[in-house]
Structure formats: structure tokens, C-alpha cells
Amino acid sequence: MTVEAQKETLGFQAEVKQLLHLMVHSLYSNREIFLRELISNSSDAVDKLRFEALEKPELMGSDSELNIRVSIDSEAGTLTISDNGIGMDRDEVINNLGTIANSGTRKFLENMTGDQASDSGLIGQFGVGFYSSFIVADEVKVITRRADAAEDQAVMWDSTADGEFTVEYTTRSSRGTDIILLLKDDQKEFLDSWKVRQIISKYADHISLPVIMKGEPELDEEGKETKPAEDEVINKATALWTRSKSDISEDEYKEFYKHVSHDFDEPLTWSHNKVEGKLEYTSLLFLPKRAPFDLWQREAKHGLKLFVQRVFIMDDAEQFMPTYLRFVRGIIDSNDLPLNVSRELLQDSKVIDSIRSASTKKVLDMMKKLAKNQPEEYQAFWDTFGKVLKEGPAEDMGNKEKIAALLRFASTETGEAVQNVALANYIERMKEGQDKIYYVAAESHAAASNSPHIEIFKKKGIEVLLLSDPIDEWLMSHLTDFDGKEIVSVARGALDLDKMEEEKQTDEQKAEKEAGKKAKQEKFESLTAQLTKLLENEASEVRLSERLTDSPACLVADENSMTSQMERLMRSAGQEMPKSKPILEINPDHPLVSRLQDETDDAVMGEWAQLLLGQATLAEGGHLDDPAGFVRRMNQMLMK
Numbered sequence: 001m002t003v004e005a006q007k008e009t010l011g012f013q014a015e016v017k018q019l020l021h022l023m024v025h026s027l028y029s030n031r032e033i034f035l036r037e038l039i040s041n042s043s044d045a046v047d048k049l050r051f052e053a054l055e056k057p058e059l060m061g062s063d064s065e066l067n068i069r070v071s072i073d074s075e076a077g078t079l080t081i082s083d084n085g086i087g088m089d090r091d092e093v094i095n096n097l098g099t100i101a102n103s104g105t106r107k108f109l110e111n112m113t114g115d116q117a118s119d120s121g122l123i124g125q126f127g128v129g130f131y132s133s134f135i136v137a138d139e140v141k142v143i144t145r146r147a148d149a150a151e152d153q154a155v156m157w158d159s160t161a162d163g164e165f166t167v168e169y170t171t172r173s174s175r176g177t178d179i180i181l182l183l184k185d186d187q188k189e190f191l192d193s194w195k196v197r198q199i200i201s202k203y204a205d206h207i208s209l210p211v212i213m214k215g216e217p218e219l220d221e222e223g224k225e226t227k228p229a230e231d232e233v234i235n236k237a238t239a240l241w242t243r244s245k246s247d248i249s250e251d252e253y254k255e256f257y258k259h260v261s262h263d264f265d266e267p268l269t270w271s272h273n274k275v276e277g278k279l280e281y282t283s284l285l286f287l288p289k290r291a292p293f294d295l296w297q298r299e300a301k302h303g304l305k306l307f308v309q310r311v312f313i314m315d316d317a318e319q320f321m322p323t324y325l326r327f328v329r330g331i332i333d334s335n336d337l338p339l340n341v342s343r344e345l346l347q348d349s350k351v352i353d354s355i356r357s358a359s360t361k362k363v364l365d366m367m368k369k370l371a372k373n374q375p376e377e378y379q380a381f382w383d384t385f386g387k388v389l390k391e392g393p394a395e396d397m398g399n400k401e402k403i404a405a406l407l408r409f410a411s412t413e414t415g416e417a418v419q420n421v422a423l424a425n426y427i428e429r430m431k432e433g434q435d436k437i438y439y440v441a442a443e444s445h446a447a448a449s450n451s452p453h454i455e456i457f458k459k460k461g462i463e464v465l466l467l468s469d470p471i472d473e474w475l476m477s478h479l480t481d482f483d484g485k486e487i488v489s490v491a492r493g494a495l496d497l498d499k500m501e502e503e504k505q506t507d508e509q510k511a512e513k514e515a516g517k518k519a520k521q522e523k524f525e526s527l528t529a530q531l532t533k534l535l536e537n538e539a540s541e542v543r544l545s546e547r548l549t550d551s552p553a554c555l556v557a558d559e560n561s562m563t564s565q566m567e568r569l570m571r572s573a574g575q576e577m578p579k580s581k582p583i584l585e586i587n588p589d590h591p592l593v594s595r596l597q598d599e600t601d602d603a604v605m606g607e608w609a610q611l612l613l614g615q616a617t618l619a620e621g622g623h624l625d626d627p628a629g630f631v632r633r634m635n636q637m638l639m640k
């Protein structure tokens, strides 16, 4: 059958042009990676073929020796990477090699500033893939025939990266893809067979497919060929995870990570496990160093690569990792799942549940080990992924204690905004008689560390964890204790700090203190009652505070209700929330409050009540319902 070529010229999507330009300029110093990317694509294409051939063996046909071939034509100045994988049809060629399908990547590119220096740093954050060919080539031709194509029908794609590409029909004798690179004048080093071999061993040892090159022919003294060149397999060509751990070098693990994750950077650490017994599977799990650009996008893909008996089944099998570990990359190779397993089947399978639960534990253990043995690396990891890990206690009750041990917080003890205090550190430093872990949550670190709620804690030298990530209140609502110690907000309920001291006190001292407290209560009884009445629409109660030393007033939540910080969060997340009434606590030792004792004018008292409430709201980062009214009252009082 002859097919008309039907040649058409198409423009690259704007983002592709941007990407090409940026890539050629920013990856120049690392240009040999184009070979890694192309071999990686070929390996994926062969994986896809194997998978599709499970159902349709005719796709494999007689050409079942799957491999990748790299060939050099010094005269033509071309380097060609060929595979006998799945191939592409015309539509696939146009979509895959002319646009960027991933909406996350597109959005990411839209955010580029156009400033080469700062954008260069960003480019490594997502896989550069096929387009990296243009770092070394002036022109790239792709000839590809899909495994299910009619007869020898193939497609040729051709571009010089000048904003356009052409596609036309052509022929290819068998299924698969050739990527033909016409090397730039100053990139002829990639025509050197020795150099290319070196790069292949460096980047492709972990790939299970053989990467083949032609060797040199044997010549006699006169230069006549006595034995033709033979095929040589350049890489180790066994799936890395099937090899024994002691055989695999650190560099091989690192390269494998780059292959599965499309990350440019090395991984932080990894865990390679062969599980035998009731279930048989291998897992190889990596913690990345750097957050992927789409860590916070809901639709972002995540999960592990799934293999069944060495056959690639799918990417992004998110069923193997809980959402709070969505940054983990790697593979699972199971011997127990059927080869025709589908995403739907993964949803409810006992095998998946056990692999997921064991792998989750492995990851948590890997983090624990990192925290213990390489605290600096762990800190960097925490700074990058801590906010994600904080989703853990709510999502995974079973591992709550393990996750809690991995959490890090800012604290009054360090005086810094860095989150580097573990709950275990806190417990070690607890005061004699202290049985609770205290925290304050606010909108910013500054608001937390200057919060009136922690004044008494500072005075008594009791450590308070300072929480200011939006997720913190949510986290704490699921993390009510650690290592047998209750975790409590200093902005909720009554404080019982006195109990701590009471143990050391004589009965007389206790009685004296109790009497002092009682006297104060009585002295201020009518004031608190009057204020409670005046603020009946805004506060559930006005009472004397035990937490304040410097500020005149603060708001506290009742033992069972949400703190105002939590309410604000829920509202900003679009939740309808009835406004709950907080308790207003006033400081009997503050001059402003003692002066109020003498106030006789009811109207003035009303203004004072509003001022106290207003400043307590502001001090914890809240918003006033009537800010102009507050300013007016304040100015009035100042003038007096």
C-alpha cells in the first residue's frame, strides 16, 4: 500500500518554544543528559509495548527481542537512538512532540519570568524529556511506527526548533521509533563511539533493556575486514531493583531515581526492600531532596511506578502511598497481582492494602533514620516537606505516634522561626511537675511568639511550641497527645499551671496562695460582672486571667470550642461558621484594669469594655468587626 505523504507544517505550542529556548541555554553545561532522556523514553515505550502485548500478543509479533540501539553515522554527522517499543501514530506524534500535555507543567512555564538566570534554576524541576535533543542537535527527525499500525505505515516528524515542525507519512519496516539527531557543529564529540558508550554506562545501567551498539570490525594488516562488527550490549541491562543490594552502587541508585522521578537532582535517601513470605514483592522507595513544582496542585500526579513480575503496568499508582507521603517516588514490583490489574482493581485489593501499609512504615522508618543519623539533612527535608507531613496524623491514625515523632516545631526555647524542635526534645525539657505539651497557634510566627497567651509561660520558663502554618490547627486537632502527654493550646480552657508548683509547696503556702486568689476574685467580682454584661453580645464571659503578665486582656476559647485562629481558618477556607463567643480574660495586675475599678460613668465603662475586647482581638491577629469604631474610641481615650 502506498500512502500519500500528507506533509503538514505545524507550529509548536507557545510553551514548547519557551521551553526549547530556555533548555538550550540553561542545560548547556550538562548536555550529555539528552542521551539519558532519550534512552529513558525508549525504555518507557518498550514497557508500554510489553504491557499492551499482554492482551494483544500480536503486537509483539516475531520481534520479541526488545532493545534499544544507538548508532553513529560519522559521515552524516548523526546519532540515532532506536527502539522496538510501542511507537506512535500521527496524532500521537503531533500531540507528544509539539505540545506540553501536562497542565501542571504548562502552568509552571507560564510563571517563568523571562529572566534567564532565575528561570534556569527552575528548568531542572520537571523532566526535560525529548526536547533536550535540541541542546546538541540542529535538526531532529523522528521516524516512528505504532505497533498496531497498518502494514509498514510510519510517521516522520522533523524540526529545526525554529518554532515549527513537519509531519508526514513514511514507511518503517518494523514497529518502533528512531530519533535521529543531526548534531550541531560544536557537538561532534557525540560521534565518538567511546564517549557515547561511557555516557550509556553512566546513565543506563539500571535500565532492564539491553542498549546495543555496533562494535568495531576486525581488520587485517592491510585494513581489510576479516570479521564484521558485532552487536555489543553496553549497559548491565537488568532491572536495578531485582539485583542484590550489595551489587548496586550509590550512583546507580541515584541514576535510577532520576529515571523514575524525572527529577534532575539526586535523591536524599532511599530504601530497597525485598519482601518474601505471604506476599512477594520488591519496593524501592526514594525521598527527594527538592519539592516538585506541583506539590500543592490537587490534580498533580503522584504515587509509585507499578510492575508485576518485572512487567511495567502503570505510572503514578497512588494507591501505594498515603497522600501525606505524596512526594515519595519509586517502584513496586509485585508477584501477587495479576498482570491485567487495572486502576479500578487496585482500589480495593487486600494485596495493595498490605503493600501500602508496609511501604508507609518503611518510608516513616527511613525518615526516622535520617532524622537520627543526619539531622541537618533531615532539617532541610523538613523545611521542604514538613507541611505535607503535617497532614499525616489526620489521614493515618494508625501511624500517628510515628508521624508525631517526625514533626518539628518552632518554640519559645530557641527564639527562632525555624521549625526544629521535636516533641521528644520538648518532653526532655519539661519542668518538674509539668504533664502537658503547650502550644500557641497564630497567623504568623511573630504573632505567636508575642502572643499575650504565653506571657505567664515565659515568666515561669515553660516552653511553648509556636505554630504558624495554616495547617497547624488542623494538625493539632488530630494530635491530642504524644508519648502519654496531652498536647494543649494555651488559648483554650483554664490553665492549671499552679498545680506544677503546688507539689513543692507546703500546705501553708498553698492556703496562702488560695486565699490571695480568692481575695482578688472578690475584689474584681463586680468589675468582671459589669464587663460581662456590657459585652454580652461579643463574649461568653469576662473573667480574671492567670495567663497574663504584661497585657491587659486576651481572648480564650472554651475547653470544647474552637480557638479563634481555627475559626478564622475554616472561614477563609469557605466554611460557614457561626461566630462563637470567646471568653475575655483580663489581667488584674495591669494598671489599666485596676483603674477601671474606679470608673463610675457607665458610658465610659462601655467604651473601655470595647477597647479591651478590641485589643485582645488584635493581639492574636484577629480582625475587628468595626475597626473605625475602635480607632475612634482609642483616640478619645488618648486625648483624656
Ligand SMILES: Nc1ncnc2c1ncn2[C@@H]1O[C@H](COP(=O)(O)OP(=O)(O)OP(=O)(O)O)[C@@H](O)[C@H]1O
Binding pocket: 037, 041, 042, 045, 083, 085, 086, 087, 088, 096, 097, 126, 127, 128, 129, 130, 131, 177, 262
Ligand atoms: N521513543 C519513543 N517511543 C514512543 N513514544 C515516545 C518516545 N519518545 C517519546 N515518546 C512520547 O512522547 C511523549 C513526550 O516525551 P517527553 O520526553 O517530552 O516527555 P515525557 O517522557 O512524557 O516526560 P518527561 O518530560 O518527564 O521526560 C512521551 O510521553 C511519549 O508518549
